[in-house]
Every structure is written in C-alpha cells, then in structure tokens.
Amino acid sequence: MVSAMSTRRRAAIAALAALVPGVVPAGCEEPLQPVSEPPTLLAEAGDYTMWARPKNRAERQPVVAPHGGFVDIYINDVVVADQAMVLxxxxPAWSDEAMVVLAGYDAMEGGSLVQVAVMQKQAGVWAWEQYDGSSEEPRFSGRxxxxxxxxxxxxxxxRSFRLPDPPPEE
Ligand code: HEC
Incomplete structure (x- = not known):
C-alpha cells in the first residue's frame, strides 16, 4: 500500500532529480551506475602501436625472456622526452607517467600476439600488468x-633499453 506521505516524497525526489541532473537525492539508495573499477594500464595506454619505439628497438626482436619469443617494444611520450634529456x-630514473608496452609474438614476421606486458611509473614506483594474447583481463597486475x-x-x-648517458666528455 502506498501512503499519501510516500507519494509526496516520491514527487519531491522526482522534482529534485529533474532540477539537479546527476545528483542522487539523499534517501534514494540505488546508485545510478555500478561502481567502476579503475582503468587498467593497458586501457590507459590505448593504441600503443602508434607510440614511438626505443632507438635500439625500431624492429621486432627475438628475445630470451618469458614474454613470447619475438617482441615489439613501445614507449610513451614521457619516455621519449626523458631520452632527449642530456644531463x-x-x-638516474625514468619520470612519473613513463609507460612501456611490450607486445610478444610467436614469429619474427606477422605471427600471433601471445602476450602484452605493460609498465607505468607511478609516484616513483613501477606498476605492472601482463596479459595472455589479446585478453582484456590481466593475468598479473600491481607489483x-x-x-x-x-x-x-x-x-x-x-631490460630492453638504457637510461640516457651523461654527455660524452670533450
Ligand atoms: C625471467 C625474467 C623476467 C620476468 C620474470 C619478467 N620479465 Fe619482463 N622482461 C624481461 C626481459 C629480459 C625483457 C627485455 C626483452 C627485450 O630485450 O626485448 C623484458 C621486457 C619487459 C617489458 C618491456 C620493457 C623492458 O623492461 O624492457 C615489459 C613491459 C615487461 N617486461 C613486463 C613484465 C611484467 C609485467 C612481468 C611480470 C608479469 C615481467 N615482465 C616478468 C625479463 C623478465
């Protein structure tokens, strides 16, 4: 049974919601959206295949590392800017927000993507993620x-490239 009081209350809430879009009136317990997870590093990276590549890694390279046999390495603009610094x-260390993405394949040419690994510098500490193939669920994340x-x-x-050296002595 719906009392007159609660009908008035509902009308008041509806009016308030109409006046202030996006504001959930107090007492309305249902959230508008499910609580969202923080985005993954990979989601933050977006289309990393458009990024720059370390100078020594312009091409895919065979590696002895647990990252698929053949890897492409991509660096974001923070790493690129750091590399341009001559101090x-x-x-001594890569800057915050530096990001490196590794795409591991099973062949030197073409092949299937067998792994994606990501590192991001957050407040001086690297955060890590690793994915099997093109999965969107990280197999490893955090530290x-x-x-x-x-x-x-x-x-x-x-592991795949070095910090910038001091300038050569004259
Ligand atoms: C047994 C050693 C080993 C382990 C364990 C390992 N890596 Fe690596 N990783 C390497 C090596 C070696 C390279 C460089 C490969 C190359 O030369 O291209 C590398 C490269 C990378 C890169 C590209 C940037 C760089 O450092 O060169 C990322 C990103 C990365 N690994 C992420 C991860 C993540 C995430 C994990 C844990 C889930 C992990 N790695 C575990 C050895 C390892």
Missing part, C-alpha cells in the same frame, strides 16, 4: 614479485 650526470625480481637486473627495472 651532466645522466638520468608482482615475479616481474619486479627479474626486472631489478635492468637500469630502473627496464
């Missing part, structure tokens, strides 16, 4: 020990 002592452990062998955790 007396070189660059997995397995990634960090092996990558600690690289300069600032990057």
């Amino acid at each position: 007396p002592e070189g660059l 997995p020990d397995v990634c960090v452990g092996c990558h600690s062998a690289g300069e600032d955790f990057i």
Whole structure:
C-alpha cells in the first residue's frame, strides 16, 4: 500500500532529480551506475602501436625472456622526452607517467600476439600488468614479485633499453 506521505516524497525526489541532473537525492539508495573499477594500464595506454619505439628497438626482436619469443617494444611520450634529456650526470630514473608496452609474438614476421606486458611509473614506483594474447583481463597486475625480481637486473627495472648517458666528455 502506498501512503499519501510516500507519494509526496516520491514527487519531491522526482522534482529534485529533474532540477539537479546527476545528483542522487539523499534517501534514494540505488546508485545510478555500478561502481567502476579503475582503468587498467593497458586501457590507459590505448593504441600503443602508434607510440614511438626505443632507438635500439625500431624492429621486432627475438628475445630470451618469458614474454613470447619475438617482441615489439613501445614507449610513451614521457619516455621519449626523458631520452632527449642530456644531463651532466645522466638520468638516474625514468619520470612519473613513463609507460612501456611490450607486445610478444610467436614469429619474427606477422605471427600471433601471445602476450602484452605493460609498465607505468607511478609516484616513483613501477606498476605492472601482463596479459595472455589479446585478453582484456590481466593475468598479473600491481607489483608482482615475479616481474619486479627479474626486472631489478635492468637500469630502473627496464631490460630492453638504457637510461640516457651523461654527455660524452670533450
Ligand atoms: C625471467 C625474467 C623476467 C620476468 C620474470 C619478467 N620479465 Fe619482463 N622482461 C624481461 C626481459 C629480459 C625483457 C627485455 C626483452 C627485450 O630485450 O626485448 C623484458 C621486457 C619487459 C617489458 C618491456 C620493457 C623492458 O623492461 O624492457 C615489459 C613491459 C615487461 N617486461 C613486463 C613484465 C611484467 C609485467 C612481468 C611480470 C608479469 C615481467 N615482465 C616478468 C625479463 C623478465
């Protein structure tokens, strides 16, 4: 049974909702949208195949690494800008928001995408993601020990290219 009071209340809520779009009136418990997950690094990267590539990695390269036999490496504009820096002592670490994407294939030419791996510098610390093939669900994400452990062998955790050197001495 619907009381007169609750009918008035509903009308008031409807009026308020119409006046202030996007505002959920207090007492209306149902959320307008499901609570969303934060976007994955891969979603943030978007079409990384349009990105630049490290100078030593203009082409796909065979690798001995758990990333598919043949990899393409892509770097975002933060890494590109960092690489252009010539500092007396070189660059000690990549900047925040730096992103590197690895696309692993099963062949040197063409082939199938067998893996995608992503790194992003967040407040001085790398965040990681790895996907099987073109899956949209990461198999690893966050700061997995397995990634960090092996990558600690690289300069600032990057294995396929180096930090910019200091300028050559005259
Ligand atoms: C056993 C060692 C090893 C492990 C474990 C490993 N990687 Fe790598 N990774 C490498 C090597 C070596 C390269 C460089 C490959 C190349 O030369 O192209 C690399 C390259 C990458 C790159 C391209 C940037 C770079 O560092 O060169 C990304 C991104 C990446 N790995 C992500 C991951 C993620 C995410 C994980 C964990 C799920 C992971 N890796 C686990 C060895 C490893």
